[in-house]
Amino acid sequence: MQRYTDTHLVILELGVGARNQLLKAPLMQLVAQHPTYRYITLNLPSEINIPAAIAAQTIGLAGTIQHSFKEMLKNA
Structure with missing residues (x-):
């Protein structure tokens, strides 16, 4: 990860439930520490939880x- 510190990195989270903080928390902390990183989450509406610290990213x-x-393939 240190190799990519000054780059534009996207973390794509697919279907990880809100209760799985073992996986989610370290990734969100990483995004919070690097302003050029972005976080994209795809999940059920009840499972999307975006902390204020990374909301803009x-x-x-x-x-x-x-x-x-x-839907993405249909529109491609």
Whole structure:
């Protein structure tokens, strides 16, 4: 990760539930520490939780992975 400290990095989270902080918390902390990093989360509306500290760097996409990917491919 240190190699990419000064780059534009996107962390893409697909379907990780809000209760899985073992995975989510370190990634969100990483984004909070690096202003050029971005965080994109795709999940059910009830599972999207974007902390205020990274809200400006985050995109939350509500929906299922299956539906969202079908929509993206349909529009490609």
